[in-house]
Amino acid sequence: MTMAEPVRVLFLTAEAAPFAKIGGLGDVGGSLPKALHAMGYDVRVFMPAYHNIEAGFPGVESMPLQLNVPTGSGIVQAGAFESRLPGSDVPVYFIAQQSLFNRENIYGYWDDPYRFAFFSKAAFALTESIDWRPDLLHAHDWHTAPAVTWLATAGQAHPRYHGLGSVFTIHNLAHQGKTNWNVFDYMQIFTHSLTEEAYGEVNFMARGIYHANIINTVSPSYAREIMTREGGVGLDALLRYRQGDLHGILNGLDYDIWNPATDKRLAGNYDINSLEGRAENRLALQAAVGLPQIPDIPILAIISRLDWQKGLDIVGHPLHLLMNGYAGPAQFIVLGTGNPQYENMFAQMASYHKDKMAAYIGYHAGLAPLIYAGSDMFLMPSVFEPCGLGQMIAMRYGSVPIVRATGGLADTVQDGITGFSFYDLSSDALWHAIQRATYVYNTDKEGWRRMQANGMKADFSWQQSAQGYQQLYEWAIAQMRYRG
Numbered sequence: 188m189t190m191a192e193p194v195r196v197l198f199l200t201a202e203a204a205p206f207a208k209i210g211g212l213g214d215v216g217g218s219l220p221k222a223l224h225a226m227g228y229d230v231r232v233f234m235p236a237y238h239n240i241e242a243g244f245p246g247v248e249s250m251p252l253q254l255n256v257p258t259g260s261g262i263v264q265a266g267a268f269e270s271r272l273p274g275s276d277v278p279v280y281f282i283a284q285q286s287l288f289n290r291e292n293i294y295g296y297w298d299d300p301y302r303f304a305f306f307s308k309a310a311f312a313l314t315e316s317i318d319w320r321p322d323l324l325h326a327h328d329w330h331t332a333p334a335v336t337w338l339a340t341a342g343q344a345h346p347r348y349h350g351l352g353s354v355f356t357i358h359n360l361a362h363q364g365k366t367n368w369n370v371f372d373y374m375q376i377f378t379h380s381l382t383e384e385a386y387g388e389v390n391f392m393a394r395g396i397y398h399a400n401i402i403n404t405v406s407p408s409y410a411r412e413i414m415t416r417e418g419g420v421g422l423d424a425l426l427r428y429r430q431g432d433l434h435g436i437l438n439g440l441d442y443d444i445w446n447p448a449t450d451k452r453l454a455g456n457y458d459i460n461s462l463e464g465r466a467e468n469r470l471a472l473q474a475a476v477g478l479p480q481i482p483d484i485p486i487l488a489i490i491s492r493l494d495w496q497k498g499l500d501i502v503g504h505p506l507h508l509l510m511n512g513y514a515g516p517a518q519f520i521v522l523g524t525g526n527p528q529y530e531n532m533f534a535q536m537a538s539y540h541k542d543k544m545a546a547y548i549g550y551h552a553g554l555a556p557l558i559y560a561g562s563d564m565f566l567m568p569s570v571f572e573p574c575g576l577g578q579m580i581a582m583r584y585g586s587v588p589i590v591r592a593t594g595g596l597a598d599t600v601q602d603g604i605t606g607f608s609f610y611d612l613s614s615d616a617l618w619h620a621i622q623r624a625t626y627v628y629n630t631d632k633e634g635w636r637r638m639q640a641n642g643m644k645a646d647f648s649w650q651q652s653a654q655g656y657q658q659l660y661e662w663a664i665a666q667m668r669y670r671g
Contacts, residue, residue, distance in 0.1 A: 193229040194660060196220075197321035199310055201303065201330035203232050205273060206244060206281070207293055210492070211405070211438060211576055212328060212358045218441045221275045222653035228660075231319070233310040235288040235302070236268050236281035246270050247281065254282075254312045256305065259372040265309050267316075274443065280317075282309045300333075300366035300391060304374050307334035315347070323660055324353040329364030332395030333374060339398035340376045352663035354656075355399035357392070359573055360413050360420045361496070364391035383425050396425055400663040403434040403656075405574035406595035410435030418571060434659060437598055438574040439649030440583060447584050452556040457585075459643045462636060465560060465585055472561030475554060476545035478518050485628045486518045487621070488562035488586070490555055490577055493525030493533075493548075498568035498591055498612065503532055505618040510540040514625040519544045520562065522554055559584040564624050568609075568617050572596045582606070582642030587628075587635070589620050605642040 202208050203216030220230045240247055247270040254265040266283040282288070287302045296302065311334070314321060326335050335353050342348040368387050371378065380386075383393040396402055404410045410433055412418035414426045426433060444450075448458040454471035457464025466482070473480045487509065491497045509517050519540075521533045530548045537546035547554060559565070565581035567590045574595035578588040582599075588606035590596040600606040607624045609616040628635050 193227055194323060194664070195319065195321045196223065196228050196230040196660065197310065197314060197324045198230050198232045199307065199324065199331040199334050200232065200234050200327045201293065201306075203234055203272070203279065206240065206247075206270070206279065207234065207237055209293060210358075211574060214441070214576060215356075215358070215405070215438055216327070217272060218439060218649050219653065219656065220277045221272055222439065222649035223656065224275060224277045225650070226653055226657060230277060231321075232272065232277060232279040233313065234279065234281055235306050236266075236283035237293055238289050238291060240268055240281050241283065241285075241289045244270070246273075250280075252316050254309055254316060256309045256312050257375065258305065258308065259375055263305065265305075265312075267313055280310075280313055282306050282313065284309070299330075300364050300370055300389070301373060303330040303364070303391075304333040304370055307331060307337060308374060310334060311337070311342070311348070320347060321351060323663060324351060325356070325656075325660075326353065326395060326399070327356045328358045329362060329391040329395065332364065332391040333370075335398045336378075336391070336394040337374055337376060340378050341374070350667050352401075352660075352667040353399045354401045354403065354659050354663050355395040357396070357402065357404045357413070357573070360392065360404075360418075360422060363393065363420070363422075365389070366391070381425070383422055390422075393422055393425055396422065396429055399432075400666045401432050401434070401659045402426075402429055403436055403659055405436065405438045406572075406598045407435030407437070408597045409571070409573045409594040412571065412594060434655075435598075436652055436655035436659070437595060437647070438576065439652040440576065440579050440647045442648050445580050445583055447560055450556055450560070452553060453560050454557065457560075459640055462585055462639060468557060468560035470561075472520070472557045473518070475557060476520055476547070478520070478545055479542060481516070481518070484516045484518055485564060485625050486520065486562045487564045487566060487589075488519070488558045489521045489523065489566045490558055491521075491523045491525075491567070493523045493529035495526070496570050496572075498570050498617075499529045499532075501568055501612060501614045501617050502566070503536075504614040505621055506536060508618060509621060510536065510543050514622050515629055517543070517625060520547075520558060521545075522547045522551060522558060524549050556584075559586055562586045563628060564589055564621075566621075567591070567596055568612075569593060569596060570612060575599070578606070579645075579647045582645055583647070585639040585643055587624065587638050587642065589617075589624050591617075599645070599647070601641075603638075605638060605645060
């Protein structure tokens with residue numbers, strides 16, 4: 188699609204790598220805008236200026252302006268910084284407000300709904316200050332749903348924003364941004380309550396879904412799952428009501444970063460035609476985590492936030508069986524941090540099976556690429572998974588995923604072709620999948636190599652995903668034109 192006048196997209200997010208990243212939202216914020224820019228969009232990323240930006244982030248510069256943001260508590264002043272997404276011309280603007288954003292953490296404060304409500308209003312103020320009028324708002328998760336809400340209510344009275352379409356992307360429905368009704372006084376919004384909101388409560392996730400022109404999630408299966416009572420986290424009826432405007436688009440991978448042929452973090456580079464190059468990474472991985480450098484033993488790995496959502500409640504028993512040799516000799520490596528219950532489980536098992544298992548409890552950016560490149564199997568037994576990037580990276584690096592068929596895992600891993608999947612959320616089902624995988628690994632080297640190659644050939648590039656978003660943008664803009 189060639190555009191004489193590029194469509195201007197206001198891309199609002201609480202996270203964008205490398206400036207701020209807690210999870211998959213940060214990956215999307217740092218990658219999707221670059222793919223959209225390459226397609227001809229004038230996309231600009233707006234996010235809060237967290238402590239690391241205020242403290243001086245390389246390549247980030249202060250903007251000589253002052254924002255006067257109207258709120259129910261009076262005018263609140265804010266500043267701004269600007270930068271570019273690395274390796275691109277995509278502008279990133281940071282809303283700076285000392286008392287709201289210059290804090291130790293990104294989230295986890297009692298006033299989070301007010302912080303992000305302010306961010307949403309300030310982002311609109313900044314577009315005016317730089318004299319840039321967007322054609323479309325693309326908001327992500329509950330943190331930016333206040334912008335969708337304001338746009339659909341008070342914003343309609345502003346000629347500048349009248350007719351501005353919106354796309355709302357749900358990355359994780361479980362986090363909803365609930366707060367009291369006073370936040371609407373703060374945002375100077377007059378509106379009605381939703382069925383999904385308790386008396387006197389505002390649910391920003393519900394608001395984003397209710398008010399946006401087009402809604403999407405980060406995989407087709409997750410889009411279907413959240414319309415069910417089991418997967419809808421209390422919002423399934425609202426999502427079914429909006430199902431004509433609800434879509435699923437898989438997240439992509441930044442192929443510039445995740446590429447085994449060029450990744451400088453690896454012990455040795457390789458591609459689909461030189462899979463034997465993984466052997467060097469395997470030995471380096473075993474050395475790095477202190478496991479015996481046995482050449483032909485299956486290495487299974489987990490890289491994960493250690494959280495119940497990741498299905499770790501069903502991992503303990505299969506891991507016990509694996510380490511005790513019930514599927515033949517094997518090694519196991521886990522890297523992650525999170526709930527102390529799971530941290531302790533893995534740490535205790537690793538101390539008991541010192542010669543077979545290594546547990547890195549914490550954050551270790553340098554070790555992760557080596558695990559993808561040196562492991563044989565990658566476990567993701569999630570309870571639910573909106574998209575998941577770990578399984579895509581694993582496939583790209585020739586590590587065969589073992590996943591529970593839910594959300595994005597169901598959409599990306601083909602059982603017996605690119606990996607192994609199971610359905611029941613049970614230790615037995617996971618153990619059976621591990622046994623199938625180790626059996627193929629041990630008895631059918633040709634079949635195993637074929638699965639690795641199939642995974643490496645899969646196209647999870649952002650270019651693919653960006654085409655899906657292009658369609659959503661066109662629909663949202665057309666909807667607003669139709670409404671006049």
